[in-house]
Amino acid sequence: MTTNVLILCTHNSARSVLAEAMLNHWARKLGKDVKAFSAGSTPSGRINSYAIAALNNADVDTRGYRSKSWDEFSRPGAPHMRIVITVCDSAAAEQCPYWPGTPAQIHWGYEDPSNAPEAKRAAAFESTRQSISDRMLELLQLPLADMSNDELQRALEHMSHH
Template sequence: MPTNILILCTHNSARSALAEAMLNHWAGRLGKDVRAFSAGSAPSGRIHPHALDVLRQAGVDVSGLSSKSWDVFSGADAPQMRVVITVCDSAAAEQCPYWPGGPVKVHWGYPDPSNAPEDERPRAFELTRQAIGYRMLQLAQLPLDAMSDAELRQALLEIERS
């Protein structure tokens, strides 16, 4: 059974989508049974074009990415999440739905690359993809099946500090 990880951001158009794609990319490359999902509290309905561009340029599959509400993952028929990660401060401050199974929750904040000046935006997206990708690689390398929730939370906090 895969380890399901949900990454949240308010609009689910940039940072959370980058994280979903990067974690699924690294899990696939490492042969890990990990499945990343992303969602937002107020989804924009589209993935930012610069996010798609930097992922494609890095050789990451974007075919399954879509901007969706976190409500999709709070129902009884939703995949049970082991970890929920917020990647923007506004989503971290919001009252999240109840997640069945009591997943480990952490916040890994990143500045919104969409807010960069237009001429700097492609670089901001690439730097954000790299930063998120590094943490997702560290997450994918963890022995998730062998870790208790307390050990996993501690490891996620250590990744945040690195």
């Protein structure tokens, strides 16, 4: 059964999209039955061009990604989420919708690379993409299909500390 992962950030334009794309990229490459989605509480409606460039530079397919509301994933018929990850501090502080099935939830914060000075912004996005990529690879090393929700929650919390 596919492990669905929802990655949240307020505007769903940079960090959450980087995480969604990197998790899907590595899951495909490693043959893992994992599907990532991303969303925001107040989506910007567009993906940051620096995020697209960082993904393209890493040979990650960016087709089909879009900025969208987390409401899409709390409706009837939406994919069942096993894991919900927040990647920005403002989204972590917001009241998230109810997710059916009580998924494991974790906050893995990353600084907003959009706030870097213009001359350093591309490098900031690449650094953020690399950090997120490393954590997504670590997530994919877990025996997700064999873990109880409590075991999964503990493993995600453990991953937060390094």
